[in-house]
Amino acid sequence: MTPPGITRSNGTTLPQNRASGSTNVHEARTALGKRLREAREAAGLSGRQLAESLSWPPSKVSKLENGRQAPTDDDIRAWTGATGAEDETDALLASLHTLEVQHAEWQRILRTGLKPHQRDLMELDQKTRLLRAFEVTVVPGLLQTAEYARFRFAEVAHSLNLPNDIDDAVAARVRRQEILYRPDKRFHFVLTEAAVRFRLCPTEVMLGQLDRLLSLSQLPTVRLGIIGFETPYATPPQHGFWIHDDERVLVETYSAELDLRQPQEIELYTNTFEQLAGIASYGRSARKIINRVIEDIAPEEPGDSA
Template identity: 55%
Template sequence: MPRSTSTSADVSDARNELAGRLRELRRAAGLTGQQLAQVLSWQPSKVSKIEHAKQTPSDDDIRTWCRAASAEQDTESLIAALHTLESRHAEWRRLLRGGLASFQDHHARDEEPGTIFRGFCPVYVPGLLQTPEYARARFIESAHQFGHRQDIDSAVAARMRRQEILTRPGKKFRIVITEATLSYTLCSPEVMLGQIGKLISFSMLPNVRLGVIPFDTFCAVAPQHGFWLRDEDLVTVETFSAELNLAQPPEIELYTKVFETLALAASYERKARTLLNDALETVADRLRASEQS
């Protein structure tokens, strides 16, 4: 399984891997670095920097490199690797520079072209299914970590606007959460009561298939971290420090397999709503106990 945390080492490894693939193509073509530079009309130092991961090549650099090495068949996969490298580690502080609301609007624009969304959320209720009160609790948590406390109201409003996608024709959602998601104390009992009630409503939408993995169900894949699949072209993974956008076919294939395995462990429709109602009773008991103490 891929590591669930992103560090600068992850990005460095990906950059070194790309550099190594380009270096092997040159060698397979029987060219020295000096000879490749002459063919491409580059300074020899540019070839050296690219091969030692000191300089990131452009799309055109990769195209001309592959052409010179008679390896045009590798062009698209190398460009895909480059694009994944460029986008895979987007630090939260940079993403949130425009504010929490701006970030929600950014996600809404990214979701526009999608038709099938598959999400796995083992810890908290996914944003597309949150109530305003639950969303506020999540944004307050984010504000404690990254700042941007001034626009929590507008961020909540933006997240609620994002939920309009749930009612648009042609959009389908398969979302799997765990029973633990319903048990963690990440907000007040009053807020959680409303949130679970909303999940029950969402589970009845014709284009939303909501699954809940019960505590006592065997999981063939450990629910290590949450992620989203958009169609067949993008995986998004959120960590404490960053958002990873994975676009290479092997990564998408792996996460698709993981999602389908987790989805098989989930309960749906009436069984899911039974779990939701049981959680509702548990939270209600917790609320009554707190009021009596």
């Protein structure tokens, strides 16, 4: 079965398999590898000869040239030095650094802890006038209670073996949420019903989180949509993403954060968001879904079953 396409604003259709920004990241890494291969071939060196001259395993040369591994700055300098392509060093480093912005691994972003990244996001929030966010499995950070956020940060810190600055990160996330009350800002959140049902924390924490969503949904700066389980999708909810104005899209994967800024990527994600937002429930209908979840997960009081 052929997956449905994404309709662009100009009326043309972009295949669904182009919806992931990771495609462009892979293409950029492959293009960088091709330039490295060209430098090696111009020097008349085989992959094994280059590897031996740099005391590298031969597999490293192959991985770098085929885009299966991203080089470091030192790798680039060593490569151009060994192949006599020193005049290409700056251009190759620029390409590498652009790639690192597009595909920033969490281990690198969070190496100094969780709090610094929250500060970076706060700076981005300050610059953004319209934030559109779609989430499939979790409540967005700007809408999280401190208790819910604590469980999310604890999960990340454990899986990536990060420094334990969870308390500071939670405090920073809560401070970020002050921007929701700024009259010059607008926020449009669309969540699947799964995002408000998945048990990613204890029941009492989730109940507090759902109550928080009910409250925030009535802010004049916030538009909150919920896509109920019974709603048919034309566009599959493959992953969450955040659109900051019309300038950049952030996508979080298990291993990295994608920072997409090419016009065609932004257009694609904007059109995808509009399609998903168009099938969501808002206002009382959205709150009805949230209240239904509350009724489903709240523990029974004595006498309820009587």
